[in-house]
Amino acid sequence: MTTTAPTAPTGGAAPTGTPPSTTPRGRGPFRKKDTAGGSSGLLFVLPFLVFFGLFLIWPVAHGLWMSLTDSSLALRDTAFVGFANYAEAFGDPDVWRSLGNTVFFTLITCVPLVLLALAMALLVHSGLAGQWAWRLAFFAPYLLPVTVVTLIWAWLYQPELGFGNQLLAALGMEPVGWLSDESVAMWSIAALTVWWTIGFNFLLYLAALQSLPEALDEAAVLDGAGAWRRLWSITLPQLRHTTVLVAMLQVLASLKVFDQIYILTKGGPNGTTRPILEYVYDVGFTGYRLGYASAVSYVFFALVIVISIAQLRFFRTED
């Protein structure tokens, strides 16, 4: 995201006849003339800055400090340990394994979450009746709290009576350990995630489609281009920008997966679905080692930043 250049303050005459104010600092239009103290507008920003400093800057800085200590959940003193936590993290097979799981989850969710969302938006936008109903069907899951989603899907995935295995039984097939089979569990979680969160991307695509200029399409119709042809050579190219943004947002969102996995499998079976954020939780809170958990967090943070920058570069050169 680029920062918009600050708007140049407009000059002009100071208002005349301003009544004396009781709060001199907060008074007065934000104009050069009145900013002798350099504080014009600062009072507006100040409350936000206080919270920003307390609950964002502080934890970012404090987390960095903690990652250099043996800070513990247990009530005892903390000692500085230098880079020991980082050294341990790089040599910890569970860090790599959970990072691998995270990347795998990101891959298998991002593709359907972008492509299927696009397909849904195109279909809904195609002018069939009952737009609001389709929109509701695809977007409603997004409004559900994660626990509702996991309750419903845990029931669908229930080994004996759940819909999944009942369906397989009706088709004469063997039951599947949706959440207990090591090679299946992550896919089950991915399916649930696609169902749950696709509505957001779908709406973004729908909004983009609805703001496309119609002139091009109309011209193509006059030229006798078929629906399929117009989709590929007119509509999709115009959605490029949207796709870039949706894909970037999605990759970052998928990398941060924790909730649904923690609730459904706690990272099991045998660690095959444990994402890195759950590993942070496990070592930090279950294992009490807050310092080490901070170090793992920062390793992951570095990865997120690298991926974001790589994405920006990639899409920029694409453009």
Place this chain on the structure above:
Amino acid sequence: MSSSPPAPRPRPAFTPPPPPTASVSRRGLLRYGMAGAGAALLASGPLTGCASPAASAEPSALSVWDPFQGGDGMLMDDMIKAVSTGRDAFTVDRTILEWGPSYYTKLAMSAAGGRASDVAVLHLSRLAGYAPGGLLDPFDLDLLAEFGCTEADFTPAVWKRTQHQGTVYAIPLDVHPFIVFYDRDAADKAGLLDSSGELAPMGSPEALLDAGKALAKANGGAGILFGHVNDPAQTWRLFAALYAQTGSAFTLPEGGTARIDIDAANRVVTFMQQLFDGKTNPNNLDYYGSVATFIGGRGGMAMLGEWELPTLRKSGIPLGAAPFPQVFDRPAVYTDSHSFVLPHQADPDPARRREAHRYIARMLSQSLTWASAGHIPAYQPVLSRPEYGKLRPQSSYADAGEVAVLDPPNWFAGAASNFQNRMCQPLQAALLGNIPAEKAVRQMVREANTLLQQPNPVA
């Protein structure tokens, strides 16, 4: 991951629900109603660090935490109901959290936060991860004695695990050993019962192997059932029991490396592989699979925690139970113990603390109810009551508490711990025939050393 714990498993879906019982929790709409909470909140300002707005509404309600669902959960309901009536009744606000590592995480986090519940349940094997870190508050033994509960009421084997540096941090409710259940008819046909109709002692590895064959022959199915696939505790329980029977010690000294008798461990794992050979006794069952097979009458004996008693009893098979058979040099049974603890509170109210002590003493006197689920009451006065002697098959394994073996005490060990889970991985591979016994033992030592190398966060 399926937790197959000395604690509640989710009630299987095919069991019909219990009749509606009166809710034990006093938490109700009235107390926590929107008006009340909203008013309290506004009065104190929305951003002040006020705790639960309802906390002041009913100061006498004692908050208690436990992980008991299913059969155990309902027995706990009954016990709480029993102490919540009559003279000096308690008002109890019970919270049940999901069993497993998440229970212990929440317990630790609430204690660290200083606003923990008044009383909580903790496995004794986890004490070393809680008491030294200041996450538990010590008991006042004089106060307990005032309510009729003293050291003399517990067996020494269990009592010695309630302490950290000489201070008592836990009061045991039960001892729950890993035992054997058997089909009486099959065992009788196989000639394994003694004159009094109880399982006769084994005494050697060969005897247990032979017993498996005889049971398989007697019932036409499998001999001995043991479910372990993907289970985070079962193979460890079996290993720990058998290893302790060799008389060797397994210790996890702080700052050192795991001390284990490699030869004895190899002998035990090799024996486990012989026992669960995949022919007489299946080697690839998971926990629920072993229970289902036993209930279905397709196995003569099952190695399980006593907490499965209510489930097994419903099956209608002629059920016998015995302490885990001695096959090596000395008797030893792997156990754990549900105990009451006082999670750390930053600013405990002495009156509430007193109530907490009184509550625990009263609950111990209710432990006959608890015993009906299979648990051995830790409180000896209940154990010696004639009513307990009449409980079958509970009384058949009542002695198990005297040869109790718990996890080596260390901050990372104990029930639902990462340690047990890690020990299970190589043992499972060995039982499935994927790696030889020696390799499994080497890997166990390596895993234990990895954990020992981690800086101790509670010391």
Place this chain on the structure above:
Amino acid sequence: MSATATAVRPRRRAPRASDGSPMLLGHGRLPRVLAGSALVVLAAVWLLPFVWAVATSFQSEQDVAKPGLFPFKGALTLESYERILSRGNVPTWAFNSFLIAGLVTLITVALSTLAAYGFARGTFRGRRTLLAVTVAAIMVPPQLLVVPLFKQMLLFHLVDTYAAVILPQVVAPMMVFILKRFFEGLPRELEDAARIDGASELRVFLSVVLPLSRPIVASVAIFVFIGAWNNFMWPFIVTNDPDLMTLPVGLATVRDSFGILYAQSMASALLASLPLIVMFLLFQRRIVKSVATTGFGGT
């Protein structure tokens, strides 16, 4: 990126929002049938979990335990709903969810609009730097801060309080950024007119700028509310007392003595999802717009 295209003239495309583009498919029969069937199949797949959950919730536990693919296996009953509502936990958590999401929204909107206006129109020293830091903070995933934040709450003795759940959620650099871009696009003339009339800067903001910004503020508020309502990780970490938990956290953490009962768990899931679904049905267009404007960071 045009900062204000969607925001300033939100109604430009409004009539289209409900009728789609008849052009896209042309007038051929086949594409229509194909697209229609694809849509029906997809929607059916998306609705199926709901149908299955609703059906389960109106059955007795015994009927739920019968095998079979057809979701209605016995007589309909409200038993599960009665049990859940009588236990009292779910109403407590629903109250907490409303309270927490409401306060988070209120405080976030207040802080963010003020700050955005200050950044958009202010000239104070250090404005560029502070703005740059705020924008950079958009990159920080809040989930990565849970460990230090928890430690911070321990330090402030706030673990297991409403304040601990709410306060860290009210810092929303992204929303400041979106609102700032919107404010920058507002014509200054109106503000100046008010100033000439002698209004204080706060007055100008409250009575001129805010009314003009109602749509975007509503979008931001909705977005923040949905986020806070559904937030799981932080409230889960910082609350241990069941009486302080939100719906998602309570449902995921607290159990009852008789294990998992599926009809009841579906009933509680549906009850917990009701508020936002009702909200969506009432304010569908507003919410769709909120996602579209805020989802892209106001572009």
